Amino acid sequence: MLDLSCRDWVERQRAGLSLVPDLVLPNSVEGDRAVGIFNKLRLFDVPGTPTMAEAAGDWFRRIVWALFASLDPVTKARLIRELFLLVPKKNNKTTGGALLMLTALLMNERPRAPFLLTGPVHKTADDAFAAAEGAITLDNVLHKKLHVRDHLKTIIHRETGAKLEIMTFDPDIVTGKKVVGALIDEEHILGKMPRAKKAMVQLRGGMMPFPEAFLAIITTQSDEAPAGVFKEDLTKAREIRDGKRSGQMLPVLYEFPGDMQRSEEKLWRDPANWPMVTPNLGRSIALDTLVQAFNDEEANGEAALRTWASQHLNVEIGLALMTDRWAGADFWEAAGEPGLTLEALLERSEVCVVGIDGGGLDDLLGLCVMGRERGTRRWLTWHHAWAHKIVLERRKEIAPRLLDFEAAGELSLVEKPGMDVKEVADVVCQVRDAGLLPEKHGIGVDGAGIGDIVDELTAPERGFAVGADGQIVAISQGWRLNGAIKTTERKLAGGDMVHGSLLLMNFCVGNAKIEDKGNAVSITKQVSGKAKIDPLMATFDAAYLMALNPAAMVIGEDYELTTT
Structure with a gap:
């Protein structure tokens, strides 16, 4: 089995390097092709509608490359079956995920292959669909190749018949679905849903008939202590990253080391350390904007600051602190x-x-x-x-x-x-x-x-x-x-x-x-x-x-x- 551990992840983060380990994969040609497609996609809601070659960071391109380069050209089996990306808000998370799935739809060779992108709330699903639809509208070739059904939030490939459905997460709909590729956005919210675990088990089971199938999970940290299916996947990703277990999940976790989160000095509060967990800094987000938001939330109290830090710095919350909390x-x-x-x-x-x-x-x-x-x-x-x-x-x-x-x-x-x-x-x-x-x-x-x-x-x-x-x-x-x-x-x-x-x-x-x-x-x-x-x-x-x-x-x- 492919070793997907990244034991030097802390050093890589400090140096601003990719958290995808140095892998020898069987299909670099397919990986390069995927990156080429991804790079040409445009952002519809940014002035100048830049391409992802201009707007995306190499940290995300490396993820795209690894996922598609892992497809064995002989057996047609994907060696990396899952991706777990933990990245803070405003780091091209939802948009990048939507365009990743659009790339998968374009790369697919299976006739009538089903793809799924789901978010926990309507806004997340709407934002993802808007990003995919906007990229298609701005490209004449894609506009001819893909049929967009707005009312169903579905994109259909005219030649292969493959389709990408974008929807709000619903255990009743997800359970029993068979998909060639799926992306789950903001899994930390699913961790609070009692039926989400069963739905995810069913979704993974529905991928088993397809050797090239993949599941991508892209999420921020939870604004409460991690729970449910999110806690399970987060633990699995950390253990694979640290070499404590093997698996087909590619772990890419932008988080502070435990000692920086638990230290008395609270090193995660120092803006000088924030580039470690914000890989898209300088593109979709600016450091001074983060600092201002940090100061605003700090003035609102420790509880508000912890919630903000969980979403924008991936600081894990162990103990929720309310304004009317017990002093102990x-x-x-x-x-x-x-x-x-x-x-x-x-x-x-x-x-x-x-x-x-x-x-x-x-x-x-x-x-x-x-x-x-x-x-x-x-x-x-x-x-x-x-x-x-x-x-x-x-x-x-x-x-x-x-x-x-x-x-x-x-x-x-x-x-x-x-x-x-x-x-x-x-x-x-x-x-x-x-x-x-x-x-x-x-x-x-x-x-x-x-x-x-x-x-x-x-x-x-x-x-x-x-x-x-x-x-x-x-x-x-x-x-x-x-x-x-x-x-x-x-x-x-x-x-x-x-x-x-x-x-x-x-x-x-x-x-x-x-x-x-x-x-x-x-x-x-x-x-x-x-x-x-x-x-x-x-x-x-x-x-x-x-x-x-x-x-x-x-x-x-x-x-x-x-x-x-």
């Missing part, structure tokens, strides 16, 4: 310790408490195990959540994210009510059996809707007790949780609280909205709306108990903590 959200990401497992937490802790928060069938059941680290006395936290599968239907807008959390092992989907409660109780027993749970007030639960949890924990085989002398205590919510909320904020800001950098918790923390209650603040599910915050509320329940400075159960006069 600003420090959450920096407090992460990736890979912090429950077993590691138990090993490092001198005492642990547990917070539990749950609701109805369309809510999450959130669990937080919080340990006080030996020596440092930092608070270590481990989280998990459970959900009934019915939530995927009742909360379709977040279903792709929940499935991502399940795939990451951070959330468990259960078939029947009660399965989740038993698994929560199993974890609580694991903490107790490690000798780390306080004799009293070690399990904090939401005071409402806790009947099933209490019933399971107080069952004879579990052996926990409720009440003043018991280990299970109801934690009052609303403004009464103000102390725990403020304490958690201070611990995070001071570096005295650590978590496992879960995508689940980034989601929950980003969803939390505050409501002022006199001198107190309140975070409730009602204020946060349909978005889920249950595991975060479980964290506050645990913080309430940990703030009481508990001690682990004493086994004899001198006891030793052990873990299972």
Whole structure:
């Protein structure tokens, strides 16, 4: 299989070089021919209607060349079956994609071959069609060779009968389609659609009968944490680029290295670094325009700036920040310790408490195990959540994210009510059996809707007790949780609280909205709306108990903590 990795991508970006690796492909003649056609196409909405030879950068021409040069002249099989191009807005993304598909239509030799270009919203599809139609109108040869059906947004090759359909993405239409070539614009939006993954699987399957078929994905970064099919394709592209896996996808990702995005200096904010991720700079976009837009959004606050940066600099958003966000959200990401497992937490802790928060069938059941680290006395936290599968239907807008959390092992989907409660109780027993749970007030639960949890924990085989002398205590919510909320904020800001950098918790923390209650603040599910915050509320329940400075159960006069 062709090696499509580009391990030196950072050095290439800094030097302004193509991110298409140096490939030996079987059909350079076909690649040159494709570039020749692409170069002659004109931009209808730019003064002087320049050709792509004048308006496009070599970075995009190299992509065109590689895609078509990979077509084996003997077997007629394309060695590069997919393209994943991650590039910020205003870098000739939609126009370049439309003219790439027009080039494919002109290069095609298969009679009546179907091609598809789809965008997530009407405007994207309209812009793509306008770019293709405009290029045809400005070229007398193309005007005679291609028949444009405006009302259907379809372009038909008069000689081969091949057609290019341009439409808004619809899972019902895309599912079952058989195409020789397809382009998906702005896939990051599809990642939020619950049925998009299935539609993409079907689309890829529909290409299998055609050895020359290709799928091009051209997208910006998501304005929220990547999710669904977009997250899957983005991960695949990164792994192929970095040489961690093989595949027939050509990865071209204009993004900052992880250390530049996560550094305390926030190096991505420096305009001197922006040419790394804006390959069409000086053509379709100017640096001073970007700087002005950056300054405008920075004045609107961190949330607005992050959203702008995701679209114009491909900065990946890990945690959404709203104007009415919880103050601890600003420090959450920096407090992460990736890979912090429950077993590691138990090993490092001198005492642990547990917070539990749950609701109805369309809510999450959130669990937080919080340990006080030996020596440092930092608070270590481990989280998990459970959900009934019915939530995927009742909360379709977040279903792709929940499935991502399940795939990451951070959330468990259960078939029947009660399965989740038993698994929560199993974890609580694991903490107790490690000798780390306080004799009293070690399990904090939401005071409402806790009947099933209490019933399971107080069952004879579990052996926990409720009440003043018991280990299970109801934690009052609303403004009464103000102390725990403020304490958690201070611990995070001071570096005295650590978590496992879960995508689940980034989601929950980003969803939390505050409501002022006199001198107190309140975070409730009602204020946060349909978005889920249950595991975060479980964290506050645990913080309430940990703030009481508990001690682990004493086994004899001198006891030793052990873990299972």
